Amino acid sequence: MSMFQALLRRDLLLVYRRRADAITVLVFFSIVVSLFPLGVGADPTLLRPIGAGVVWVAALLSSLLSLQRLFAADHADGTLEQILLSPQPLPLAVLAKVLAHWIATGIPLALVAPLLGMQFGLTGDALLVLTGGVLLGTPILSLVGAVGAALTLGLRGGNLLVALLILPLNIPVLILGAGAVDATQSGLGAEAHLSLLAALLIATLLGTPFAVAAALRISLD
Amino acid sequence: MAKINWFKYAAPATFYPLAGRLYPWFYGLALVLGVIGLYIGFFVAPTDFQQGEAYRIIFIHVPAAWMSMFLYLVMAGYAGIGLVFNTRLSSMMARAIAPTGALFTFLALWTGSMWGRPMWGTYWVWDARLTSELILLFLYIGFMALQAAIDDPRRGDRAGGVLALVGAINVPIIYFSVKWWNTLHQGSSINLTKAPSMAAIMLWGMLVMALCFWMYSIAVILSRVQCVIAEREKRAAWLQELASEVS
Numbered sequence: 001m002s003m004f005q006a007l008l009r010r011d012l013l014l015v016y017r018r019r020a021d022a023i024t025v026l027v028f029f030s031i032v033v034s035l036f037p038l039g040v041g042a043d044p045t046l047l048r049p050i051g052a053g054v055v056w057v058a059a060l061l062s063s064l065l066s067l068q069r070l071f072a073a074d075h076a077d078g079t080l081e082q083i084l085l086s087p088q089p090l091p092l093a094v095l096a097k098v099l100a101h102w103i104a105t106g107i108p109l110a111l112v113a114p115l116l117g118m119q120f121g122l123t124g125d126a127l128l129v130l131t132g133g134v135l136l137g138t139p140i141l142s143l144v145g146a147v148g149a150a151l152t153l154g155l156r157g158g159n160l161l162v163a164l165l166i167l168p169l170n171i172p173v174l175i176l177g178a179g180a181v182d183a184t185q186s187g188l189g190a191e192a193h194l195s196l197l198a199a200l201l202i203a204t205l206l207g208t209p210f211a212v213a214a215a216l217r218i219s220l221d
Numbered sequence: 222m223a224k225i226n227w228f229k230y231a232a233p234a235t236f237y238p239l240a241g242r243l244y245p246w247f248y249g250l251a252l253v254l255g256v257i258g259l260y261i262g263f264f265v266a267p268t269d270f271q272q273g274e275a276y277r278i279i280f281i282h283v284p285a286a287w288m289s290m291f292l293y294l295v296m297a298g299y300a301g302i303g304l305v306f307n308t309r310l311s312s313m314m315a316r317a318i319a320p321t322g323a324l325f326t327f328l329a330l331w332t333g334s335m336w337g338r339p340m341w342g343t344y345w346v347w348d349a350r351l352t353s354e355l356i357l358l359f360l361y362i363g364f365m366a367l368q369a370a371i372d373d374p375r376r377g378d379r380a381g382g383v384l385a386l387v388g389a390i391n392v393p394i395i396y397f398s399v400k401w402w403n404t405l406h407q408g409s410s411i412n413l414t415k416a417p418s419m420a421a422i423m424l425w426g427m428l429v430m431a432l433c434f435w436m437y438s439i440a441v442i443l444s445r446v447q448c449v450i451a452e453r454e455k456r457a458a459w460l461q462e463l464a465s466e467v468s
Contacts, residue, residue, distance in 0.1 A: 175399065219380070221379075
């Protein structure tokens with residue numbers, strides 16, 4: 001367990017020392033969301049129904065942006081090989097790194113999401129559900145994204161390839177997250193969507209660390 | 222009693238000539254079944270009382286959609302075997318299956334939109350089955366792109382294996398989430414629990430066409446896996462011997 005804490009603390013410290021990286025992702029998120037009213041028009045009756053979907057698509061894209069940093073720096077300076085060689089279970093180390101990644105990118109997204117939702121005319125419960133959904137959904141994005149980042153480690157054009165591999169796999173998160181807000185707005189209640197999202201989170205949490213570990217071993221073979 | 226060596230054809234050197242001998246037969250079977258299936262589809266099957274003549278595209282559309290999903294599972298199965306047992310041939314098979322699977326997915330989407338135009342009045346609707354078929358196409362393309370991006374063939378095989386397995390677990394989740402999201406597609410025409418809601422002769426036409434697609438897939442995959450083996454093993458002694466015999 002101490003290795004888990006040490007890795008988590010180290011990764012968070014690295015993020016803190018390079019705050020600009022994490023902030024860039026947030027700014028990217030806000031810009032993508034702000035582009036939509038400019039593209040489709042500022043009519044509130046048009047923006048309200050698409051608000052949740054836009055925020056979720058932007059969250060999906062922003063999570064891609066930061067994925068390359070998950071393993072690339074450690075791969076470049078050899079830290080990753082040391083982690084692989086250590087007697088500690090690799091899936092646990094992966095989990096620590098993904099948790100640090102989520103704290104650095106997922107939680108800020110969840111904090112900004114209600115602000116952006118307000119720009120689209122979402123109110124009250126819908127904003128709460130949007131934030132809760134992003135909080136539940138972004139760890140899934142980080143976990144599934146880690147599989148893609150590990151598979152494409154050190155490949156040319158890896159950035160683009162990750163998008164191609166990961167975006168189709170993340171479609172259920174988008175559907176459930178945006179669906180939760182829609183269900184709240186139409187008065188159905190978001191419990192079903194959020195429960196399924198939480199179930200998906202548990203399943204990914206149990207499965208993906210092993211897939212990431214296998215992919216890392218393949219990439220560093 | 223001679224002991225049968227079950228793994229004899231697991232080696233590329235023995236499988237290569239076997240594949241070469243087999244695939245013309247499968248092409249022949251595909252041709253015969255295709256002629257029979259299309260004859261049933263165009264001349265024997267009656268006109269549908271609701272959909273008129275336009276429904277006849279079902280004889281291509283449904284078998285293509287079946288094959289697209291089935292081939293993904295077969296591909297993931299081969300990729301998984303290659304990953305677990307480290308057998309070269311299994312991964313080569315997975316590599317050979319992917320383009321055919323993508324082709325059938327594309328075919329199912331295309332014929333579906335041709336069918337949708339007269340039936341629904343539009344080429345494309347964001348319905349659950351169409352959308353998940355589109356996502357399946359993206360998964361195939363992702364698998365091929367990942368393998369194409371990795372220069373070392375063994376690393377490519379294994380990375381593709383992990384991706385195919387993760388994808389195969391995800392396919393039902395994607396399917397149900399998309400289905401829940403929206404649905405407009407007509408319900409399944411064929412159901413295991415109740416009698417099919419179509420004329421028996423239509424069902425026969427579809428089954429024959431499905432068999433034709435099976436045979437075609439096997440033929441194409443066998444001939445493609447020959448190419449993959451030849452490319453990978455170009456320095457192997459057995460292949461150079463074979464090449465010198467031919468020339």
